[in-house]
Amino acid sequence: xxxxxxxxxxxxxRVKIRAIQDTMFVLGGKWRxxxxxSIYSGxxxxxxxxxxxxxxxxRVLSKELKHLEENRLINRTIIPDYPVRIEYTITPYCxxxxxxxxxxxxxxxxxxxxxxxx
Amino acid sequence: xxxxxxxxxxxxxRVKIRAIQDTMFVLGGKWRxxxxxSIYSGxxxxxxxxxxxxxxxxRVLSKELKHLEENRLINRTIIPDYPVRIEYTITPYCxxxxxxxxxxxxxxxxxxxxxxxx
DNA sequence: GCACCAGGTATACTTTAGGATACAGGTATC
DNA sequence: GATACCTGTATCCTAAAGTATACCTGGTGC
Numbered sequence: 050x051x052x053x054x055x056x057x058x059x060x061x062x063r064v065k066i067r068a069i070q071d072t073m074f075v076l077g078g079k080w081r082x083x084x085x086x087s088i089y090s091g092x093x094x095x096x097x098x099x100x101x102x103x104x105x106x107x108r109v110l111s112k113e114l115k116h117l118e119e120n121r122l123i124n125r126t127i128i129p130d131y132p133v134r135i136e137y138t139i140t141p142y143c144x145x146x147x148x149x150x151x152x153x154x155x156x157x158x159x160x161x162x163x164x165x166x167x
Numbered sequence: 168x169x170x171x172x173x174x175x176x177x178x179x180x181r182v183k184i185r186a187i188q189d190t191m192f193v194l195g196g197k198w199r200x201x202x203x204x205s206i207y208s209g210x211x212x213x214x215x216x217x218x219x220x221x222x223x224x225x226r227v228l229s230k231e232l233k234h235l236e237e238n239r240l241i242n243r244t245i246i247p248d249y250p251v252r253i254e255y256t257i258t259p260y261c262x263x264x265x266x267x268x269x270x271x272x273x274x275x276x277x278x279x280x281x282x283x284x285x
Numbered sequence: 286g287c288a289c290c291a292g293g294t295a296t297a298c299t300t301t302a303g304g305a306t307a308c309a310g311g312t313a314t315c
Numbered sequence: 316g317a318t319a320c321c322t323g324t325a326t327c328c329t330a331a332a333g334t335a336t337a338c339c340t341g342g343t344g345c
Contacts, residue, residue: 073195096291106336107294132342145277156266
């Protein structure tokens, strides 16, 4: 009886950590959420995004954009103007990342405060 | 006027991404939150934690425990028994990581569902 | 023609995360 | 005396993340 419960509980635990690791895989890393936030706040073009996060090199930006596109968090659209422009926009699905980004922002701010108060 | 607002907004944006990056630094990575969760769910000893997450090697566990201790998320106490035991417990401050871990768990579960439904 | 811009890619590098394996040092047990 | 358990550490390695710098292509403006 107790064993059965432990097995079930362990199963729940493993599902939990797998979910967290998946999130980490998709949204983890130093630049992913910042890039999403930058696009969300209105930057559509490569150089605009790059300018909004000057510490990130354009090679990294290029890679992150690809990763985000592959995970359906952003759209890359080619505008056939002269000259051709490329616009990045977040997908409706991407809005769900807010539920992760916001608590992380809060926690980070609080953590800095905590460190300072010591 | 408009410039002033943009500068202010930009400042807010930079504060935001710094906070997220700090959180990533402390809680990011494949194993950090799982280790916290394992301790939270009752595992106090090195081998118990290791057994609860068999995919992680003990070298990685050792490193993560050190990192978590340095960031005041767990306590390491030596129990002077024979043989000497060592117990890891989460700090009160560590409870605040729930506010990050839970949304990540939810998002990860939803993400998997999203991928499957395509 | 020439310089310049947008939106990247190429190349080469360093750093960090994470993994595989072994085993140490003390206690306890057979 | 040999062996096993506990809590890790040591050594070596690979892969991924991130950095630095240069360069490309196809326009535009002068």
